[in-house]
Amino acid sequence: xxxxxxxxxxxxxxxxxxxxxxxxxxxxxxxxxxxxxxxxxxxxxxxxxxxxxxxxxxxxxxxxxxxxxxxxxxxxxxxxxxxxxxxxxxxxxxxxxxxxxxxxxxxxx
Amino acid sequence: xxxxxxxxxxxxxxxxxxxxxxxxxxxxxxxxxxxxxxxxxxxxxxxxxxxxxxxxxxxxxxxxxxxxxxxxxxxxxxxxxxxxxxxxxxxxxxxxxxxxxxxxxxxxxxxxxxx
Numbered sequence: 001x002x003x004x005x006x007x008x009x010x011x012x013x014x015x016x017x018x019x020x021x022x023x024x025x026x027x028x029x030x031x032x033x034x035x036x037x038x039x040x041x042x043x044x045x046x047x048x049x050x051x052x053x054x055x056x057x058x059x060x061x062x063x064x065x066x067x068x069x070x071x072x073x074x075x076x077x078x079x080x081x082x083x084x085x086x087x088x089x090x091x092x093x094x095x096x097x098x099x100x101x102x103x104x105x106x107x108x109x
Numbered sequence: 110x111x112x113x114x115x116x117x118x119x120x121x122x123x124x125x126x127x128x129x130x131x132x133x134x135x136x137x138x139x140x141x142x143x144x145x146x147x148x149x150x151x152x153x154x155x156x157x158x159x160x161x162x163x164x165x166x167x168x169x170x171x172x173x174x175x176x177x178x179x180x181x182x183x184x185x186x187x188x189x190x191x192x193x194x195x196x197x198x199x200x201x202x203x204x205x206x207x208x209x210x211x212x213x214x215x216x217x218x219x220x221x222x223x224x
Contacts, residue, residue, distance in 0.1 A: 034211050043113075043202045043215030044153065087152075091211040096143065097204070099153040 004088045009104040012082075018075040020103050022088030025069040031092045033064060035073045037084040038102075044087065047073065078107045111137050111207050115216035122193055123224055130188045130219045132159075132203030138183035139205035143213070144176075147200040159186040159203075193223040 005023045012018040024033065034049040048055055048062045050071070055062045061074040075082055087102040112135040122128050132142055140161045145153040157167045157178055165178035177189040190197055200220050204213040 032211055038153075041200075041218070041220075043115075043204070043218050045215065046212050049211060089211075093210055095210070096155055096158065097211065097213060098155060099145075101152050 004090055004100055006086070006088055006100065006103045008101065009106070011106050011108060012075075012078045014080055014107055014109050015077055018078040018082065018105060018107070020073040020075075020086050020088075020105065021070065022073070023070045024088070024090045027068055027090045028092070029068075031090045033062065033068075033071050034089045034091050034097070035060070035062065036087045036089065036097075036099075037082075038087070039081075039084040044099075047086075049091075078105075080107050080109065083107045111135075111205075111214045113203065113205055113214045113216040115201075115203060115219050117219060118217065119220040119222070121222045121224065124194055125192055127189055127191045128193055128221060130190070130201055130203075130221075132186045132188070132205075132216050134184045134205045134214075137205075137207055139186075140183060141206060142180060142186040143204045144178065144186075144188050145202045145204070147202060147218075153202060156188075159188075161186075190221065193221070195223045197221065198223045 035047040036044040038044040050062045064071045085102040085104050114133045116131045142159040144156045147153045156171045157165045159165045159178045159180040161180045167173045180186045202218045204215040206213045
């Protein structure tokens, strides 16, 4: 699996967009970029995934650079409930989900 | 969306006893489930892959005789921590994929405290 690197922590004001970066410079052509988040003392929650096109769903948007070496998860209007650890994972279809250290996002009022 | 439950949500046991944790997929069938362990302020660590009708596959360094996994049906996997010790105290989380292996639904976790 390609290794991903994320900043350990970020802050965001409530109502503003939270942009969480992820580097995956060694990602291979058939690996997807998956994002999960874990709110304190809960199981992780799937957010979104993509291969090379930008993706959007009801939770977030995923922007993947053209060379696929990095991506950004965007929460368009962060709320206090979005405070969590966000994990970016490079994943191939038959692999296991391996979690890195993630980014701890703190949304403040 | 798909729901995965775990039982119990928290358990306290004495050192040397065994503890069973159940993981259920409530509205879908799961031939494969995964078990993770998470220590405070750390990330999730994959312990093993539970396969319905066959033996579980364990990650390197995880003792299969200590962490017994049984996947008896398409909706239930159990993890038994045998002869638990205080160092086994942790947050245990299971997950199950749905249509896509990468899109997994996680249980709420079981917090184990071994005294």
